Amino acid sequence: MEDNTSGEIAGTKMNKKGDSANASYYHIVNPSTNIAVVGAEMTHSFFTNVTTITVGTQHALDPLTTIKARANNAGKASALIQHEWRPKSLFTISGEMDTKSIHKSPKVGLALALKP
Template identity: 75%
Template sequence: MFQLFATVTVDEPAPGLKTIFSFIAPDQRSGKVELQYQHEYAGISTSIGLTANPLVNFSGVVGNNSVTVGTDLSFDTASGNFTKLNAGLNFTHSDLIASLTLNDKGDTLNASYYHIVSPLTNTAVGAELSHSFSSNENTLTIGTQHALDPLTTVKARLNNYGRASALIQHEWRPKSLITISGEVDTGAIEKSAKVGLALALKP
């Protein structure tokens, strides 16, 4: 079947605003209008399908170099339900990043923290706490990384279920990496540990 993909863009009908109209012929339900707005401290994108019961999407972020707040959601007008509902708050400083996110249509809350201990050795520590409202389960993961030399880095992490993993990564030539990793379940030490080897080559 022959299909025609078409996109019409109206660039800046107002400062920072862009309008995009797209459709696939002969599919009459494929039409969509999207509005994008960009500002020094904000970015917004919204789209709506050109049907009787369209899917409406909205995403936006507001903030500066230190604090940002954003959301990403989709609403199905046919069912009257949200098919996507995410939100996040992020704080950034010279040596740390902290964030709080709500995902899975409000079912999962994640809090994470990343702190650079020593920029000279790329030493950092981090932690993430995840809570599921539907299952009332919590998962806590802590991790660290350290550069043994400018070309070799080691990383390790452990969660509250006893799963521990570690890797060592070496850049043996520019942009080419070899990685050796391992994982063990400390709660079931009788099980065999997992060991992996990865090689990434770039010309």
């Protein structure tokens, strides 16, 4: 991973089995609001010869609440809203849908992570 002072992070990696490679880029536009307009990832599987490109964004509504969204070239779109209601305790609502298979029901999830 490479990190510099302009708020850009780029990296590449290969999984342990060597059957897929991953490249990613993340650009923080405004550190005070934690907005990342460009977050992109490309994964290539050598076994299936399939490449997936995912683009995402996030925005801090306030210091305790973050929204995130992403979509990929396979038609999957997802979003979440996460709120830290106590220190290190998070409540998350998320959803995902396959835009290429409208007949499939979207997935919705709730999560509660508690830290003492």
